[in-house]
Amino acid sequence: MLTGERVRLRALEPDDSEAMWRWYHDPQVGRWMGGDPPISLAQNIEKGQSRPRNTFEQMALGIETLDGQKLIGYVALGETDFVHGEATLQSIAIGERDHWGGGYGRDAVRVICRYAFEEMGLHRVMLWVVADNVAAVQAYRKVGFVEEGRRREAFRTGGKRYDYLMMGLLSSELR
Numbered sequence: 001m002l003t004g005e006r007v008r009l010r011a012l013e014p015d016d017s018e019a020m021w022r023w024y025h026d027p028q029v030g031r032w033m034g035g036d037p038p039i040s041l042a043q044n045i046e047k048g049q050s051r052p053r054n055t056f057e058q059m060a061l062g063i064e065t066l067d068g069q070k071l072i073g074y075v076a077l078g079e080t081d082f083v084h085g086e087a088t089l090q091s092i093a094i095g096e097r098d099h100w101g102g103g104y105g106r107d108a109v110r111v112i113c114r115y116a117f118e119e120m121g122l123h124r125v126m127l128w129v130v131a132d133n134v135a136a137v138q139a140y141r142k143v144g145f146v147e148e149g150r151r152r153e154a155f156r157t158g159g160k161r162y163d164y165l166m167m168g169l170l171s172s173e174l175r
Ligand SMILES: CC(C)(COP(=O)(O)OP(=O)(O)OC[C@H]1O[C@@H](n2cnc3c(N)ncnc32)[C@H](O)[C@@H]1OP(=O)(O)O)[C@@H](O)C(=O)NCCC(=O)NCCS
Pocket: 028, 029, 030, 032, 033, 091, 092, 093, 094, 095, 099, 100, 101, 102, 103, 104, 105, 106, 107, 128, 129, 130, 133, 134, 135, 136, 138, 139, 142
């Protein structure tokens, strides 16, 4: 169920902490994700060991290539509201930059959204993305997300302000 054309999504393991720590400190990966202060590898390993178990309300999954079974990123879905049938795609990163532009991000978004609709019975998935994050916006559009709103100048990085787009996807729109 959590397998797509290029990636498989799986639970994160404590051994993944080192790769995730590398991605966390890569300024290009984090450029549009909000700058958190540096943390030590030991702190990240500790976090990886005490990660809460995934639930339908909140899950974080590793993104693995189908061919080489290499961990290249992660995706998180949460804030699930079963009354209204909506969840938020909170985060996605292809941390291994040599895999950017290969359709892995798009496939991971497609797989997690399909899971939200078909297994969790949801009607909508929404997300926030910085409008200038061209690769992310393009990847979301390819899966079927459409722009639903804009929070003007709500994201600041490098001394400049950028708009946030709210994007949404209905279960019938998944491509
Ligand atoms: C956003 C991200 C997950 C996308 O994953 P990816 O595997 O690189 O994306 P895909 O290959 O599936 O799709 C990217 C699309 O954007 C296009 N693209 C990439 N960079 C671009 C750029 N600078 N200008 C225009 N288009 C661009 C690609 O050509 C591709 O479009 P196509 O399918 O029409 O060719 C990945 O780039 C990433 O991890 N970025 C850093 C973290 C981040 O910003 N996450 C999103 C937070 S909301």
